[in-house]
Amino acid sequence: MKVGQQCVGCGQCAAYCPYEAITVFVRAIMDEKCIGCGTCIKYCPVCAISGDE
Numbered sequence: 001m002k003v004g005q006q007c008v009g010c011g012q013c014a015a016y017c018p019y020e021a022i023t024v025f026v027r028a029i030m031d032e033k034c035i036g037c038g039t040c041i042k043y044c045p046v047c048a049i050s051g052d053e
């Protein structure tokens with residue numbers, strides 16, 4: 001998963017990640033627990049997350 005510059009750090013993606021793989025500082029950061037399920041993409045209000053590695 002890749003997080004673009006449009007990320008506003010709202011934390012929605014982290015709240016919905018079933019694998020608790022996202023930490024938000026200024027922007028969302030995925031860690032090695034991410035399995036690429038794509039759930040976070042659906043919840044991002046600014047479409048900042050893409051499926052590219």
Ligand code: SF4
Nearest residue numbers: 017034035037038040
């Ligand atoms: S793709 Fe799935 S596992 Fe990875 S960060 Fe998004 S919601 Fe979490």
Ligand code: SF4
Nearest residue numbers: 007008010011013044
């Ligand atoms: S839901 Fe989108 S805007 Fe919000 S922290 Fe996650 S990637 Fe950033």
